[in-house]
Amino acid sequence: MSQPQEFEKVLSGSATNVAHFEEKRSFLHRLQHFLHSNPAMVPLIVLVALIVFFGLARGERFFSAYTLTLIMQQVAVVGILAAAQTLVVLTAGIDLSIGVIMVFAFVIMGNAVVSYGLWAIIALALGFIVAGACGLLNGFLVARVKLPPFIVTLGTWNIIMAIVLIYSANETMREADLTAATPWLHIFGMSFKLGGAVVTLGVVAMIALYFVLWYMLNYTAFGRHIYAVGDDPDAAQLAGIQTSKVLIATYTLAGLIAGLAAWVSIGRNGSISPSTVVTDFNLQAITAAVIGGISLFGGRGSILGTLFGALIVGVMSMGLNMMNADPQWKVLLTGVLIIAAVSVDQWIRKVSG
Amino acid sequence: MTQPVLTARGLVKRYGRVTALDNADFDLMPGEILAVIGDNGAGKSTLIKALCGAVTPDEGEIRLDGQVMQFSNPMEARNAGIETVYQNLALSPALSISDNMFLGREIRKPGPLGQWFRMLDRNAMEKRAREKLTELGLMTIQNIGQAVETLSGGQRQGVAVARAAAFGSKVVIMDEPTAALGVKESRRVLELILDVKRRGLPIVLISHNMPHVFEVADRIHVHRLGRRLCVINPKDYTMSDAVAFMTGAKEPPREAVAA
Structure with missing residues (x-):
């Protein structure tokens, strides 16, 4: 025990319990703590509430295995893109180019099969390589050139969109031409029945992807490093994490996942249309991640939340559709949910102390 | 005579036209607490960063247990057994x-x-x-x-010190460990520092808090104008002497300069 200094003499009389935790807490406080350690709970509660609401309002028609699995089919592509987006957002970045990377990848896959007559496996590999390379470029510009992710991906978004339209001459590839060449590109469109449920392989791929990423983020060092880099990059660097390598790997992985989304998307849509390059897939992916409780400031949120976030949008869309509501209500409610989700995120962050 | 654990000779580091380290020397003996004090801009943080691998000096050499070391990042220094508790703690809050x-x-x-x-x-x-x-x-x-963000300042400091003590096999460097803490928590951290010393690990303590420095340090390294001005024994000098050396108000004693 070191000798206390004069002014510290009275300390012996004061409480010695440095890490004393106040036990009595209000319900709200405990809820805040609970949500802080379980970030996927908010979107899960919202999702269940929505399903119950539409189930009560529309009964059997909505609350059936068929409808619920149809929603899953509809969200599969955006859900996969949202998983990629989540990884980037967890590093405190953002990827505006994720949607056009996917379109680029499926245009390449289709062209390789139809125009160049390559084997499906090579066509798919080419698609993945191009998607991964686009992600790598983003990662390089963010991590090494140290440009802000928003600006980098705003740039690559436009660049890739233009390249897709120039390269493809905006010609749609018909489903018949594709299936004549190979069945492999449409593999994720195949489905099987489980009772009344119709499950496509695309849905299976989405769920498998979420499971793998959830495992990666929580049970591997790389996953923990993604959180650490997004949380406080300087601290992560000083703690010995090679932050730029983590960033490059994350953006590249996001690109590869966009490649998977491309493959699944071919299965869902049948034909390949380069004009989908103008669809706001990137914003839909960000929406799912934000509603799913992923903090745009990085380092917080669970990837399962993103899955729930994507399903929330899908359930709202289907439910309102069944209630014959104007489709704009879905847009309006999505906007409300985004703002609500970010407000909840801010509140949860104030948990410390 | 015992060999120093960590030494530096003739370290030079320039940032553009500013010379942060100007032929700085440094010695850390086994099992001691060496405090490094100096006025703002004296170059003590650059010296510490050079020792922990966060900055690569332009000239000079660093030896750990007699071996010449070239650290290009903090990871290499850590692998060599030098752990650092940074002022911002380098903890991920979430x-x-x-x-x-x-x-x-x-x-x-x-x-x-x-x-x-x-x-x-x-x-x-x-x-x-x-x-x-x-x-x-x-x-x-x-x-x-x-999550670390739910801990108090002193507890966070405790976690950072525990991390350094758990992995540091040769040297622990602590940068302003009590700067952001209240009186009671500072006391706790000073005890922690002495605890780590009792485990036989030498500690480099950077601090502005003279009472804390004089209380725990075995020797005090006074840094001024980018180099080591002198090393003094806290038992032989008063706090105002130390501050006077730091600011240049008083010439350091000849024997202390030679040390």
Whole structure:
């Protein structure tokens, strides 16, 4: 025990319990703590509430295995893109180019099969390589050139969109031409029945992807490093994490996942249309991640939340559709949910102390 | 005569036209607490950064146990056995205590789970983190899985010190460990520092707080104008002497300069 200094003499009389935790807490406080350690709970509660609401309002028609699995089919592509987006957002970045990377990848896959007559496996590999390379470029510009992710991906978004339209001459590839060449590109469109449920392989791929990423983020060092880099990059660097390598790997992985989304998307849509390059897939992916409780400031949120976030949008869309509501209500409610989700995120962050 | 654990000779570091280190020397003896003091801009943070690998000096050499070292990043210094507790603590607020302690050197599960699926051994890490915190008397922290941001300032400092003590095999460097803390928590951290010293680890303590420096340090390295001005024994000089050397108001004694 070191000798206390004069002014510290009275300390012996004061409480010695440095890490004393106040036990009595209000319900709200405990809820805040609970949500802080379980970030996927908010979107899960919202999702269940929505399903119950539409189930009560529309009964059997909505609350059936068929409808619920149809929603899953509809969200599969955006859900996969949202998983990629989540990884980037967890590093405190953002990827505006994720949607056009996917379109680029499926245009390449289709062209390789139809125009160049390559084997499906090579066509798919080419698609993945191009998607991964686009992600790598983003990662390089963010991590090494140290440009802000928003600006980098705003740039690559436009660049890739233009390249897709120039390269493809905006010609749609018909489903018949594709299936004549190979069945492999449409593999994720195949489905099987489980009772009344119709499950496509695309849905299976989405769920498998979420499971793998959830495992990666929580049970591997790389996953923990993604959180650490997004949380406080300087601290992560000083703690010995090679932050730029983590960033490059994350953006590249996001690109590869966009490649998977491309493959699944071919299965869902049948034909390949380069004009989908103008669809706001990137914003839909960000929406799912934000509603799913992923903090745009990085380092917080669970990837399962993103899955729930994507399903929330899908359930709202289907439910309102069944209630014959104007489709704009879905847009309006999505906007409300985004703002609500970010407000909840801010509140949860104030948990410390 | 005992060999110093960590030495530096003739370190030079320039940032553009500013010379932060101007032929600086440094010696740390085994088992001691060496305080480094100096006015703002004297170059003490650059000296520390050079020792812990965060900055590569332009000239000069650093030796650890007599071996010449070339650190190009903090990881290399850590691997060599030099642990640093940074002023900003380098903790990730949203991650748990045990995640933070093992950040960058996680333990993987043995067997195929760890080898092929890269699965982390959560239990082993939590067990070791708990052991370390208990050793340092910090187990009033109840839940090793709680996020660091839910801890108080002193507790966070405790986690950072425990991390350094757990992995530092040769030297622990602490940069302003009591700067942001209240009186009671500072006391706790000073005890922690002495605890780490009792384990036989030499400590480099950078601090502006003269009472703290004079209380725990065995020797005091006074840094001025980018170089070591003198090394004094806190028993032979008063705090105002030390401040006077720091600011140049008083010439240092000849024998202290030679040391």
